[in-house]
Amino acid sequence: GEDVEQSLFLSVREGDSSVINCTYTDSSSTYLYWYKQEPGAGLQLLTYIFSNMDMKQDQRLTVLLNKKDKHLSLRIADTQTGDSAIYFCAERFGGYNKLIFGAGTRLAVHP
Amino acid sequence: DARVTQTPRHKVTEMGQEVTMRCQPILGHNTVFWYRQTMMQGLELLAYFRNRAPLDDSGMPKDRFSAEMPDATLATLKIQPSEPRDSAVYFCASAPTTTDTQYFGPGTRLTVL
Numbered sequence: 602g603e604d605v606e607q608s609l610f611l612s613v614r615e616g617d618s619s620v621i622n623c624t625y626t627d628s629s630s631t632y633l634y635w636y637k638q639e640p641g642a643g644l645q646l647l648t649y650i651f652s653n654m655d656m657k658q659d660q661r662l663t664v665l666l667n668k669k670d671k672h673l674s675l676r677i678a679d680t681q682t683g684d685s686a687i688y689f690c691a692e693r694f695g696g697y698n699k700l701i702f703g704a705g706t707r708l709a710v711h712p
Numbered sequence: 713d714a715r716v717t718q719t720p721r722h723k724v725t726e727m728g729q730e731v732t733m734r735c736q737p738i739l740g741h742n743t744v745f746w747y748r749q750t751m752m753q754g755l756e757l758l759a760y761f762r763n764r765a766p767l768d769d770s771g772m773p774k775d776r777f778s779a780e781m782p783d784a785t786l787a788t789l790k791i792q793p794s795e796p797r798d799s800a801v802y803f804c805a806s807a808p809t810t811t812d813t814q815y816f817g818p819g820t821r822l823t824v825l
Contacts (some may be wrong), residue, residue: 632812643716643803643816644755689755693812699768700745700814702755 603688607690607703619677621706623690626671630692633666634700635675638687647675647688677708685710714738716806716817724823730792733820735804736785743807744787745814746772746779750800758802761787794824 605627613619625633631652636644650664650673652658657664658697663676677684694701717736720735725731737744745760759769764781772779776795781787801821805814 602733634813636816643818644805646813649813699757699760704754 605690605692605701607706609704610707611709613708614679615680615682615710615712617680619675619680619684619708619710621675621677621688621690621708623673623675624671625673625692625701627692627694627701628668628671630694632693633664633673634689634691634693635662635664636689636691636702638662638689638705640686644689651681651696680708680710682710682712684708696711716804716815717818718804718820720820721818722821722823723787724825725794726825727795728776729793729824730790730795731798731822733789733802733804733822735787735789736808737787737804737806737816738808738815741806741808741815742784743809743812744781745805745807746787746789747803747805747816748800749803749819758789771804794822796824798822799824802810813820 629639634649637647637649638644648659650666661678665674665676687707690703691704693702721736743762746758748756758772759779761781778790801819803819804817807814
């Protein structure tokens with residue numbers, strides 16, 4: 602069945618780049634998403650990429666998609682303490698906009 | 713700034729009691745989702761509606777959970793009777809047809825004692 606996998610934890614120094622990785626199984630996925638969840642809050646949509654794209658950039662965020670390997674990554678440039686959160690990768694599955702989420706990667710930013 | 717709203721934000725109840733959670737989707741969004749988040753299971757899709765009609769509720773325990781959309785501005789998720797294992801954060805999300813991007817509410821944190 603469909604599955605999305607992420608590493609659970611990433612620690613980076615403030616000012617460095619962060620790269621969060623995700624693998625998915627459904628080759629027919631049309632959209633792939635990155636959401637951010639801060640403590641006690643809901644999920645905030647960060648960005649998404651359509652499956653016919655290889656890369657999408659939005660300010661400090663860069664999304665890379667390797668369809669052959671079913672690998673998605675999120676790069677955050679100049680990581681700040683405010684970027685500390687859990688980041689969820691999700692793939693859209695099926696015709697009714699069903700999202701399958703990964704377990705989330707906890708990003709810790711230290712001075 | 714349009715947002716999905718959920719009430720209550722926190723709910724503590726005793727086992728066996730009925731719990732009703734409410735969601736107001738973003739105006740104009742015609743698809744509504746209910747998710748449950750726990751440490752063990754992560755984010756699970758419970759049910760979703762399009763144009764107020766249930767499309768898929770296969771993720772929901774049918775014996776005690778029910779989800780409805782009495783009108784386009786209100787979605788409800790009810791648990792009766794509640795059990796300690798239902799303790800979780802319940803999120804509602806809505807999406808417009810045009811982009812299908814889901815926007816999440818702040819969640820209802822449910823604790824069943």
